[in-house]
Amino acid sequence: MQHKSLKNTLSACTVALFILLALGSKVNRIHYGAFQYSSSKEDRAEDGHYLVKNDGEKIHGDKISWKSGLLAKDQIKVDEQKFKITEVKGYRSGNTYYIRKGNEYIKRIVHGPRINLYVEFTEVTTTSTTNTGFTRTRSYTRTDHYAQKGEDGPLLPCAGQSDFKKLMEDCPLAVEMADLSNKQMRKAIKKNPNYLNSIFEVYNNGCKE
Amino acid sequence: MKLFKTKDVFLNIALPVLAGAIIYLLAADVSPFIKNYFPDALWAYAFASSILIIWHREVNVAWLAVMFVAAVGFEIFQYKHIVPGTGDWWDIAVYSLSFSGAVFLNQYFKHTFQKHYSCNTNP
Numbered sequence: 001m002q003h004k005s006l007k008n009t010l011s012a013c014t015v016a017l018f019i020l021l022a023l024g025s026k027v028n029r030i031h032y033g034a035f036q037y038s039s040s041k042e043d044r045a046e047d048g049h050y051l052v053k054n055d056g057e058k059i060h061g062d063k064i065s066w067k068s069g070l071l072a073k074d075q076i077k078v079d080e081q082k083f084k085i086t087e088v089k090g091y092r093s094g095n096t097y098y099i100r101k102g103n104e105y106i107k108r109i110v111h112g113p114r115i116n117l118y119v120e121f122t123e124v125t126t127t128s129t130t131n132t133g134f135t136r137t138r139s140y141t142r143t144d145h146y147a148q149k150g151e152d153g154p155l156l157p158c159a160g161q162s163d164f165k166k167l168m169e170d171c172p173l174a175v176e177m178a179d180l181s182n183k184q185m186r187k188a189i190k191k192n193p194n195y196l197n198s199i200f201e202v203y204n205n206g207c208k209e
Numbered sequence: 210m211k212l213f214k215t216k217d218v219f220l221n222i223a224l225p226v227l228a229g230a231i232i233y234l235l236a237a238d239v240s241p242f243i244k245n246y247f248p249d250a251l252w253a254y255a256f257a258s259s260i261l262i263i264w265h266r267e268v269n270v271a272w273l274a275v276m277f278v279a280a281v282g283f284e285i286f287q288y289k290h291i292v293p294g295t296g297d298w299w300d301i302a303v304y305s306l307s308f309s310g311a312v313f314l315n316q317y318f319k320h321t322f323q324k325h326y327s328c329n330t331n332p
Contacts, residue, residue: 010263011272015279018256022283127298 034189035145035196037109037119038096051078051091059083064093068103076105101146101155110197112204115167116148117197118155147200161185164199171207174199214262217322221258221311225251246303253280253304257311266319268312280304 050060061078066085068074074085090099098105099118110117122142129135146155147167158167164178177199180188188195202209229248260272284300 007263007269008272011260011269011275014256014259014263015272015275018276019279019283022280124297 034143035109035117035119036194037107047092047095049078049091049093051076051083051088053083053087054089064091066091066105074103099148099155106146110200110204112201114149114204115200116151117158117200118146118148120144120146168199168203171203173207173209174203177202214322217262217318221262221318222255225255225258229255246299249300250303250307253307254311256280257308261311261315261318266315266322268315273308273312277304277308 048060049062049064050058051064052058059078059081061081064076064078066076068085075082076085076088076091077083078091085100085103088100090097091105092098097108097111099108099116101118101120104120106118106120108116108118120143122144123139124142125137125139127135127137145158147158147163148155149167156163156167158164161178161180165175168174168178177195185195192198229251232243232251233248256276257273260269260276261267264272281301281304284297284304
């Protein structure tokens with residue numbers, strides 16, 4: 001009997017551990033639209049269409065396209081020249097720069113000497129069936145944000161104010177701008193749609209507005 | 210005999226948790242589908258195996274159901290924005306497969322580690 005009670009206790013602890021881990025896991029949860037995705041800072045950067053190979057070599061052209069997936073060859077093309085995606089670390093298409101993340105490329109929305117910020121868009125479709133047999137389909141765009149310190153640093157998931165503060169802890173002004181409650185942050189973004197971008201821009205500007 | 214249980218714990222709990230963490234944190238060049246769902250599948254398998262191992266490889270339907278409802282409930286809470294994250298029906302499908310896989314393989318591991326479990330099934 002005592003043995004069974006121990007097993008029940010251990011089972012309850014396992015379920016509790018599962019719930020704690022699930023609640024404590026890091027979620028990339030900045031909602032769509034919180035950042036400005038066509039940053040004015042990025043617009044002022046150099047223009048053109050080119051690939052940047054892993055060794056830094058630039059391959060210029062007029063048209064860039066890429067494809068990846070389970071049934072597709074992971075490759076990127078500039079005009080008629082083809083490269084493996086793993087050989088190309090990023091590309092510029094007009095005034096937007098994209099960096100490789102896995103076998104895909106994600107958009108840079110803030111560019112600067114100290115920190116870059118990227119966004120990954122994922123189209124998600126979910127279907128559910130009600131008890132009356134009605135099927136409901138819901139589609140939305142999930143946005144995951146990643147910061148990069150320096151031009152070749154790793155992509156770090158950037159999930160919210162606490163990550164912003166940690167990334168820019170050596171800049172009191174950026175930390176102060178990020179250190180708002182959710183309600184205050186919503187208000188700040190409503191007032192200035194570029195507010196979140198501007199935190200990163202302050203950091204890139206030597207911690208000055 | 211303790212060695213059998215240690216092997217079972219290592220093979221069916223520690224190894225899947227570790228493999229899931231490695232894929233999640235380190236595998237940059239894998240398909241996003243694998244990176245998003247494979248770690249979840251391994252972790253769900255490890256948790257279902259934990260319950261089976263605690264109960265000496267006897268299928269305790271009640272505790273497995275509690276675990277499964279907790280996992281599915283968490284996704285539903287995410288979907289309803291009660292907890293942070295993105296509710297995803299694929300995750301629920303992955304959990305179902307992992308739980309089924311753990312129960313399906315239970316007989317095999319029970320047989321493999323029989324010596325230990327046959328000596329420890331007293332209530």
